[in-house]
Amino acid sequence: MGQNLLDRAEGSQAARAGDVALEMRQVVRSYGTGEARVRALDGVDLTLDAGSWVAVMGPSGSGKSTLLQCAAGLDGVDAGQVLLFGEDLAGADDRRLTRLRRDTVGFVFQNFNLVASLTAEQNVALPLRLAGRRVGGAEVRRALDGVGLGDRGRHRPRELSGGQQQRVAIARAMVAKPKVLFADEPTGALDSTSARVVLSLLRRMVDGAGQTIAMVTHDPIAAAAADAVVFLADGRVVDRMERPSARRVAERLASLEV
Numbered sequence: 001m002g003q004n005l006l007d008r009a010e011g012s013q014a015a016r017a018g019d020v021a022l023e024m025r026q027v028v029r030s031y032g033t034g035e036a037r038v039r040a041l042d043g044v045d046l047t048l049d050a051g052s053w054v055a056v057m058g059p060s061g062s063g064k065s066t067l068l069q070c071a072a073g074l075d076g077v078d079a080g081q082v083l084l085f086g087e088d089l090a091g092a093d094d095r096r097l098t099r100l101r102r103d104t105v106g107f108v109f110q111n112f113n114l115v116a117s118l119t120a121e122q123n124v125a126l127p128l129r130l131a132g133r134r135v136g137g138a139e140v141r142r143a144l145d146g147v148g149l150g151d152r153g154r155h156r157p158r159e160l161s162g163g164q165q166q167r168v169a170i171a172r173a174m175v176a177k178p179k180v181l182f183a184d185e186p187t188g189a190l191d192s193t194s195a196r197v198v199l200s201l202l203r204r205m206v207d208g209a210g211q212t213i214a215m216v217t218h219d220p221i222a223a224a225a226a227d228a229v230v231f232l233a234d235g236r237v238v239d240r241m242e243r244p245s246a247r248r249v250a251e252r253l254a255s256l257e258v
């Protein structure tokens with residue numbers, strides 16, 4: 001990671017207006033070989049402004065999860081460029097990528113990915129501990145307070161509802177103050193009430209803390225909570241909708257799925 005990116009990652013997570021958080025240029029990512037070769041991403045161009053929230057939608061197999069993995073530096077690309085705050089991930093060695101993942105990006109997954117044997121507080125503190133940082137109890141409790149779970153810090157995941165577990169996962173992602181949060185189906189396993197709570201937490205991160213979110217979802221209602229929706233089909237961006245409504249998103253998605 002370049003010093004420029006490190007400086008910013010270590011400073012405030014709030015981005016400056018006009019910054020571009022993520023830029024993908026003609027990104028290609030294939031899997032398999034020979035007959036079985038699949039172009040999961042087939043020339044993706046995508047720009048994500050800092051301080052904005054973009055949902056990624058598309059039919060099953062259209063490349064949504066692959067896009068998120070490549071954008072976050074969890075997976076490499078075959079061709080094209082991925083720039084996070086202007087820094088080309090392809091040019092980053094393993095050490096730089098590790099620091100980038102630790103300092104600049106956060107993740108939230110559909111199945112929460114909490115450690116079953118740890119309490120909510122320990123789960124929230126884990127990424128910082130693994131990164132060798134001292135973690136204050138107050139910092140962890142503030143993060144849990146922020147997602148409305150200040151009284152559940154000593155509970156283990158199995159003692160929490162799905163919605164509460166996802167809120168712990170959000171607190172865990174946010175305690176490191178990432179500039180960009182990548183969320184893969186964050187409401188996919190939740191009932192509609194819990195989903196609404198999670199979506200309002202994500203909105204607060206964007207509006208309150210100036211963070212940037214890229215979120216894969218199948219749910220038009222979740223997508224409508226974002227500032228814009230990008231539609232993928234066959235590994236390409238085929239449309240982008242600003243200020244989406246659930247109805248318009250559902251209609252556009254249906255037209256891609258036929």
Ligand SMILES: Nc1ncnc2c1ncn2[C@@H]1O[C@H](COP(=O)(O)OP(=O)(O)OP(=O)(O)O)[C@@H](O)[C@H]1O
Pocket residue numbers: 031032038039040058059060061062063064065066067
């Ligand atoms: N590790 C892999 N090995 C081989 N093929 C893969 C791998 N990961 C993804 N693919 C293929 O790449 C394409 C895109 O997959 P991806 O998971 O990104 O789609 P998606 O839009 O997220 O799908 P879904 O909505 O079903 O989760 C699919 O054809 C998939 O089969």
